[in-house]
Amino acid sequence: MxxxxxxxxxxxxxxxxxxxxxxxxxxxxxxxxxxxxxxxxxxxxxxxxxxxxxxxxxxxxxxxxxxxxxxxxxxxxxxxxxxxxxxxxxxxxxxxxxxxxxxxxxxxxxxxxxxxxxxxxxxxxxxxxxxxxxxxxxxxxxxxxxxDRSGVDSSGKSRHSSKPKQRTDDVRPKNSRAVAREEDDDDDEEEHSETFCGSCSGIYNASEFWIGCDICERWFHGKCVRITPAKADHIKHYKCPECSSSKKIRQ
Incomplete structure (x- = not known):
């Protein structure tokens, strides 16, 4: 068989x-x-x-x-x-x-x-x-x-922040596609709950910092690609490690 x-x-x-x-x-x-x-x-x-x-x-x-x-x-x-x-x-x-x-x-x-x-x-x-x-x-x-356990507070409501947009509704900040931590609503959380990190494949969690690659348009945990919110503020166009490595090979 x-x-x-x-x-x-x-x-x-x-x-x-x-x-x-x-x-x-x-x-x-x-x-x-x-x-x-x-x-x-x-x-x-x-x-x-x-x-x-x-x-x-x-x-x-x-x-x-x-x-x-x-x-x-x-x-x-x-x-x-x-x-x-x-x-x-x-x-x-x-x-x-x-x-x-x-x-x-x-x-x-x-x-x-x-x-x-x-x-x-x-x-x-x-x-x-x-x-x-x-x-x-x-x-x-x-x-x-x-x-999953820590993402719910004592009242049973999930913590929220701004999050990666789906491909059909991808709005980028001017200087990078970094995801800031700010308040958002429950409906938006559910809309993007199936966004996965391009590095570790972890599902989106609003309490974490994420950044999007301007080349392949995948999203990543900041910790997975070693990018902090402060560092992201100085990045005009972010390229993930894989896209950066591919460019070096072509050169």
């Missing part, structure tokens, strides 16, 4: 540079983070203990999938943890999700360095440094839970 979608891309289209491998890693990671945070109920329901051995896959397009492992022996790419569904009902839900998260982190690294095997030692070191700058899946899942 085949997986619902092939894990591996054709050899000719596989990522071969540090930047391409990092993009592949980031996209797969984003899918896994989403499975364990915003899509956690769907993920939980997909892991039926009565089914065969199931694996959680993150795909290069940023989506996730619970599916059977590849039939090829050995598989074309490293496989994620097998049989995650069997322990679902035998463990505390939070502990089970944490276990899936740490196995997912291990799998992401194995795939990245499978692709990175032909790289030089310095390139592999740079790839690891880029990967290590991102919160891992486990950290992102725990951070999301902590934000």
């Amino acid at each position: 085949e997986t619902a979608r092939a894990l591996a891309a054709p050899a000719t289209s596989r990522p071969r540079t540090v930047e391409a491998i990092f993009r592949d890693f980031s996209a797969r990671r984003a899918g896994l983070v989403r499975a364990l945070t915003s899509d956690v109920d769907d993920f939980f329901d997909s892991c039926d203990p009565d089914k065969e051995n199931l694996c959680l896959y993150g795909h290069p397009d940023g989506t996730w999938e619970v599916s059977l492992p590849a039939e090829e022996v050995p598989p074309e790419l490293p496989e994620p943890a097998l049989g995650i569904n069997f322990a679902r009902n035998g463990m505390d839900r939070r502990d089970w999700l944490s276990l899936v998260a740490v196995h997912s982190d291990s799998w992401l690294l194995s795939v990245a360095f499978f692709f990175g095997a032909p790289l030089s030692a310095n390139e592999r070191k740079r790839l690891f440094s880029m990967i290590n700058d991102l919160p891992n899946v486990y950290e992102s899942m725990v951070d999301r839970k902590q934000r």
Whole structure:
């Protein structure tokens, strides 16, 4: 039986540079983070203990999938943890999700360095440094839970500030797309609740500082890209690390 979608891309289209491998890693990671945070109920329901051995896959397009492992022996790419569904009902839900998260982190690294095997030692070191700058899946899942708990005050109302606009309604400040902390209403909070950080894939939280890239138009936690509100005030056009790195390569 085949997986619902092939894990591996054709050899000719596989990522071969540090930047391409990092993009592949980031996209797969984003899918896994989403499975364990915003899509956690769907993920939980997909892991039926009565089914065969199931694996959680993150795909290069940023989506996730619970599916059977590849039939090829050995598989074309490293496989994620097998049989995650069997322990679902035998463990505390939070502990089970944490276990899936740490196995997912291990799998992401194995795939990245499978692709990175032909790289030089310095390139592999740079790839690891880029990967290590991102919160891992486990950290992102725990951070999301902590934000969910701390984002509600004693009256049960969420804290609010101005926030990233959706692509169809993107209004930028003159000097940058930094997000200031100021009061806003509940309807606006709900409208933008599905904005994800382009670095850690964490969902938008009004109590945090965000900044938008003027090149790729993705939004980021200030802490993920090491930009503070004070620093953002002096940035005319902000470029995220990935866009900055791509420009250097072209030069």
